Amino acid sequence: MRSQQWFGAREEQTFQNRSALRSMGLNPDDFAGKPVIGIANSWSDLNNCNANLRELAEAVKRGVLLEGGLPLEFPTISLGEEFMKPSAMLYRNLMAMDVEETLRANPIDGVVLLCNCDKTTPAQLMAAASADLPAIQLNGGPRAISHFHGEPIGSGTDLWRYSDERRAGRISDADWKDLEACYGCGVGACNTMGTASTMTSLSETLGMMLPGTASIPATDARRMQAATATGRRIVQMVHEDLRPSKILTASAFDNAIRALLALGGSTNAVVHLIAMAGRRNISLPLSRFDELARTTPFLVNLMPSGQHLMDRFHAAGGVSAVLAEICDLLCLNNLTVTGRTLGENIARARSFDREVIRLREQPLAENGALAVLTGNLAPRGAIIKASAASAKLMQHRGRAVVFHDYEDLLARINDPALPVDADSVLVLQNAGPKGVPGFPEWGSIPVPTKLLQAGVTDVVRISDSRMSGTAFGTVVLHVAPEAADGGLIGLVQDGDMIELDVASRRLQLLIDDSELSRRRVAWQPRPTKHLRGYPRLYIDHVLQADEGCDFDFLRSSSDAELEFVQPVVGRS
Numbered sequence: 001m002r003s004q005q006w007f008g009a010r011e012e013q014t015f016q017n018r019s020a021l022r023s024m025g026l027n028p029d030d031f032a033g034k035p036v037i038g039i040a041n042s043w044s045d046l047n048n049c050n051a052n053l054r055e056l057a058e059a060v061k062r063g064v065l066l067e068g069g070l071p072l073e074f075p076t077i078s079l080g081e082e083f084m085k086p087s088a089m090l091y092r093n094l095m096a097m098d099v100e101e102t103l104r105a106n107p108i109d110g111v112v113l114l115c116n117c118d119k120t121t122p123a124q125l126m127a128a129a130s131a132d133l134p135a136i137q138l139n140g141g142p143r144a145i146s147h148f149h150g151e152p153i154g155s156g157t158d159l160w161r162y163s164d165e166r167r168a169g170r171i172s173d174a175d176w177k178d179l180e181a182c183y184g185c186g187v188g189a190c191n192t193m194g195t196a197s198t199m200t201s202l203s204e205t206l207g208m209m210l211p212g213t214a215s216i217p218a219t220d221a222r223r224m225q226a227a228t229a230t231g232r233r234i235v236q237m238v239h240e241d242l243r244p245s246k247i248l249t250a251s252a253f254d255n256a257i258r259a260l261l262a263l264g265g266s267t268n269a270v271v272h273l274i275a276m277a278g279r280r281n282i283s284l285p286l287s288r289f290d291e292l293a294r295t296t297p298f299l300v301n302l303m304p305s306g307q308h309l310m311d312r313f314h315a316a317g318g319v320s321a322v323l324a325e326i327c328d329l330l331c332l333n334n335l336t337v338t339g340r341t342l343g344e345n346i347a348r349a350r351s352f353d354r355e356v357i358r359l360r361e362q363p364l365a366e367n368g369a370l371a372v373l374t375g376n377l378a379p380r381g382a383i384i385k386a387s388a389a390s391a392k393l394m395q396h397r398g399r400a401v402v403f404h405d406y407e408d409l410l411a412r413i414n415d416p417a418l419p420v421d422a423d424s425v426l427v428l429q430n431a432g433p434k435g436v437p438g439f440p441e442w443g444s445i446p447v448p449t450k451l452l453q454a455g456v457t458d459v460v461r462i463s464d465s466r467m468s469g470t471a472f473g474t475v476v477l478h479v480a481p482e483a484a485d486g487g488l489i490g491l492v493q494d495g496d497m498i499e500l501d502v503a504s505r506r507l508q509l510l511i512d513d514s515e516l517s518r519r520r521v522a523w524q525p526r527p528t529k530h531l532r533g534y535p536r537l538y539i540d541h542v543l544q545a546d547e548g549c550d551f552d553f554l555r556s557s558s559d560a561e562l563e564f565v566q567p568v569v570g571r572s
Contacts, residue, residue, distance in 0.1 A: 063231020156470025
């Protein structure tokens with residue numbers, strides 16, 4: 001085992017390392033020849049979604065010890081959506097580097113990755129894909145369901161809905177305070193099929209989590225049992241030399257895309273899956289998402305694309321039940337962390353609630369939960385979550401109302417004089433990966449107050465930004481290339497006619513070529529105030545949305561680059 005280079009090699013090399021174990025109250029002789037299991041814990045007081053990971057870490061340690069391993073927990077950066085500004089996405093790549101380099105530099109034979117909030121899951125999987133040590137993931141689970149005026153509250157989704165009601169003047173100050181008091185109803189991730197639950201569901205689909213564990217509620221005792229089982233399993237995986245490279249294959253990513261579409265999951269998953277695949281030198285173009293979308297039914301009736309919440313989803317059978325419904329579309333021979341195939345893992349799965357997980361023959365939609373758009377406005381692609389959009393706006397022409405950046409949006413969106421009507425197309429520029437930087441969730445542009453007051457609840461919105469996986473509406477996202485990278489979206493002006501045609505997968509700016517050429521010549525990149533540090537590094541090296549927004553120097557260009565570089569173990 002790898003750790004034996006630290007603890008079982010030449011005496012002059014191992015003396016200091018064995019002594020370090022003794023200083024922690026551990027007798028190295030008790031663990032001689034046993035695998036060292038790292039526990040990467042993304043717990044933080046700054047991340048409410050991951051608040052239960054301390055307790056889960058203890059349960060994981062119990063499982064590791066029961067199976068004959070030595071558990072050593074280590075902290076990592078924790079990415080929380082609520083507090084981190086401008087976006088936790090700015091730090092996803094940094095967290096991936098943090099985890100990967102900790103694995104490389106230390107005597108670790110295998111690792112349990114403790115995640116929950118949106119970006120922690122893909123960041124850890126990116127790190128595991130690159131480090132390629134035996135790895136298994138465990139999430140903290142979705143939070144409990146609270147109620148407001150007798151109605152269940154869906155994290156994020158109902159916040160956006162009630163915020164619109166508030167801006168329209170239909171919710172009082174007192175009721176708004178009551179909503180705030182009940183909205184944060186306990187530890188855990190969003191209880192809708194937002195990005196957090198989407199990504200943990202996809203981790204399970206990829207084969208990186210134990211079957212049935214992604215959707216266990218945060219406060220359910222079965223989550224602690226899952227943690228112990230995860231600790232036991234990682235020790236076995238080390239003995240089996242079962243690594244991410246054997247699990248994260250091209251067909252596994254196809255399975256994940258199918259699951260994303262059947263779930264009606266977050267658009268953010270597109271960016272994360274591309275980044276994760278890139279770490280294994282697997283090409284995952286946007287065209288693949290659209291190709292699979294045309295033949296994958298949308299089956300899961302959860303907010304924001306449906307009605308129900310994660311507690312019902314878990315009771316209905318969770319991820320395994322969804323995969324069982326579309327098993328003929330999946331590669332069932334893919335290996336998983338169980339040591340068995342995906343097909344073996346889901347052989348007994350079925351839905352116990354057809355209101356939540358539909359029959360394959362009775363889907364919410366035959367296909368197209370997501371769609372990839374191209375055209376002159378998005379030559380490298382854009383994404384729309386069709387399952388959460390308004391059917392009447394899926395084919396639409398309207399005149400642009402342009403916001404040049406997020407500050408401009410905040411300053412004018414509620415202005416009664418804003419020149420906007422129900423047919424307008426709202427365009428937000430300079431909110432992409434480089435433009436902020438960090439690719440924040442600003443793409444769900446609020447419906448202008450004057451329209452809300454007139455009874456309009458949705459309009460077409462376009463940006464080079466992202467939106468929360470809990471959001472809804474006819475929102476076109478991830479336009480590539482972004483405005484800050486010279487994309488055409490940065491040349492749109494007020495009054496320009498824009499055409500959206502989801503059925504034809506087209507997003508077009510309807511201006512003549514001569515005018516377009518004139519604007520290109522006049523365009524100048526906006527100066528950045530980020531001249532140093534990590535934001536500067538991010539701007540200089542981040543890839544565009546269609547490439548997963550990883551750093552260019554972290555993706556492999558050949559299989560040879562994926563080889564693990566073993567550190568020289570000697571005196572520090």
